[in-house]
Amino acid sequence: MNPSAWLKGLWPAARTAVLVLAAAVLLALGVNALRPDGLKLFGSPGKTTPKVSAVSLDELRRHLDLGTAVLVDVRGPKDYASGHVTGALNIPAVPRGAFLSRVFEWLSPDELIILYCQSPRCNYSRDLAEVLLNNGFSAERLRIFEGGWRELQGAPGIPVIGEER
Amino acid sequence: MTALSGRTLGWTILGLAWGLAAVFAYAGGVKVADPAAFAEAIGNYRLLPDVLVNWMAVCLPWIELSAALALCLPAWRRAGALLVLGMSGVFALAILSAWVRGLDISCGCFGTGSHGAGAGALAIDLACIAAAAAVWRLTAPPAEARSSESASHPRP
Secondary structure, X not given: OOHHHHHOOHHHHHHHHHHHHHHHHHHHHHHHHHOOOOOOOOOOOOOOOOOOEEXXXXXXXXXXXXXXXXXXXXXXXXXXXXXXXXXXXXXXXXOHHHHHHHHHHHOOOOOOEEEEOOOOOOOHHHHHHHHHHOOOOOHHHEEEEOOHHHHHOOOOXXXXXXXXX | OOOOOHHHHHHHHHHHHHHHHHHHHHHXXXXXXXXXXXXXXXXXXXXXXXXXXXHHHHHHHHHHHHHHHHHHOHHHHHHHHHHHXXXXXXXXXXXXXXXXXXXXXXXXXXXXXXXXXXXXXXXXXXXXXXXXXXXXXXXOOHHHHXXXXXXXXXXX
8 A cells, every 4th residue: 555645635635625614614603693493602501590590300390280380492483393391382592582572472570480492402591591581580480491302302291292382 | 446447436436425425414414403412412422521512513514514515526525535534533533432431322423313322333434434535545636637537527
């Protein structure tokens, strides 16, 4: 095996590869910024906003059984339509203006609100909890279920449906 | 390389490049469809700091799709092969590391429901590396541009 034969033409190919890579990264960041279930790229994923507590699966189940909380699914309508917790309201995180107007239309600061997103790595619940805090909702009446839909689907005692309400 | 006639060589390159492109287009597509799931799969490897997990989950699928596209275009084929070699090399090391550490995790190679990060995933990765290396070697460098062109565009 002749090593120089393998290295022939490496430089132009590497240059093109770097260009393709850069274009792919730019495209990825653009799409991520536009899509409703885009991932948060700055900040510390996996940590709850200090002011808003997380709720465990058991607590969530108890609230659902007793009807003592409003569950809000902040994913996009497509994800919601493909499956969600029975009774959960769909208030998509994006666009933010529509989110807020629907929040004020459907929710009251007096009720306990539990937000869930797609998975523990989705930060919308956390972000939106902060938005709600800045819009008259109190931390005492807000909770986040960090496991998101990924942990809710198939969890025992959590009723789910696959059709949009 | 001289053992293959120009036409056979051309078809061999096309078959390898398009096969690899199909694998990477599929892998990238399913990850683009569910970035949160892919972020989880990356996080499970416990190799990257938290701040980089989401970046990787966002960018890598699009790099896979771009590599697939590059493999389909004769002028960019070698660049596509290089990208596949780089990615598959990193994937193989990650899978090997998870395997050695005894992590019982999904490899995340093809979205949710992928097989575990073990021998099967490693075998697929090594096959991709071999195919990309073959595309790289069989595609003639600029000094042999004339034969490369005829090899990359075989007549049916």
